[in-house]
Amino acid sequence: MGSPISSLIAEIFLQQYEDKNSKHLIDTKNIAYYARYVGDILIIFDTTKINPHTITRHINNIHSNIKLNTTYEQHKSIDFLDLTITRQHEKLEIDIYRKPTTTDTTINFLSNHPIEQKTAAYRYHLTRMHALPLDPKKKQKEWKIIQTIAKSNNIPQQLLQKLNQRVQQKTDKTLIRKTKKSGPLSPIIAQK
Numbered sequence: 554m555g556s557p558i559s560s561l562i563a564e565i566f567l568q569q570y571e572d573k574n575s576k577h578l579i580d581t582k583n584i585a586y587y588a589r590y591v592g593d594i595l596i597i598f599d600t601t602k603i604n605p606h607t608i609t610r611h612i613n614n615i616h617s618n619i620k621l622n623t624t625y626e627q628h629k630s631i632d633f634l635d636l637t638i639t640r641q642h643e644k645l646e647i648d649i650y651r652k653p654t655t656t657d658t659t660i661n662f663l664s665n666h667p668i669e670q671k672t673a674a675y676r677y678h679l680t681r682m683h684a685l686p687l688d689p690k691k692k693q694k695e696w697k698i699i700q701t702i703a704k705s706n707n708i709p710q711q712l713l714q715k716l717n718q719r720v721q722q723k724t725d726k727t728l729i730r731k732t733k734k735s736g737p738l739s740p741i742i743a744q745k
Contacts, residue, residue, distance in 0.1 A: 567592075574615045578608070594621075595633045635681075648691050649681065662707040672716055675703060679717050683724040 567589070578584045586597035596608060609623050624631065629640040637650040659674040660666050682695045696717075703713045 570616065570619070575612070578603075578611070584608070590634060593634055646688070647685060648687065649685070649695055657702040657705050659702060659706045662709065671708070672712070675699065675708065675713060675716055676720060678702075679720040680724060683721050684728070
């Protein structure tokens with residue numbers, strides 16, 4: 554294991570690296586959107602203005618110890634963190650992504666753990682399902698997946714439904730509060 558300060562130093566380095574070397578690509582509008590979470594980067598760009606290989610080459614030439622491991626959109630879709638982002642005509646749609654190695658194992662309801670620990674994974678999954686702007690079919694698909702995971706871990710269906718209602722009410726209140734503070738949310742428009 555490395556030093557506890559390693560992640561902080563890496564974050565400081567990456568922020569300076571981005572400010573110094575990637576900011577001009579955003580400022581010149583060659584890149585429409587740039588987001589980084591730890592070491593995962595999502596870049597949305599206009600292919601009429603810049604080539605994806607040009608971006609990769611530019612970033613790989615900046616520092617000898619940093620090399621991008623690029624994944625390109627396939628069939629107008631890309632997986633980023635736990636989301637699948639799909640490019641539609643005038644907008645981006647999202648869905649929940651699970652890696653192929655993901656298992657349906659959580660703390661079993663019959664185990665000797667506090668109920669808060671047994672339901673923590675489900676609170677996370679339900680909050681994500683309700684907070685993301687999923688279309689109704691995708692939300693229904695996610696709800697079925699959560700129910701399947703719960704069933705395989707002996708979580709009572711009644712408990713899961715009550716938890717779902719509480720999470721939905723809490724998420725709805727939070728979204729209403731955020732909308733009142735910032736105004737109505739506007740959709741993200743994808744560039745060609």
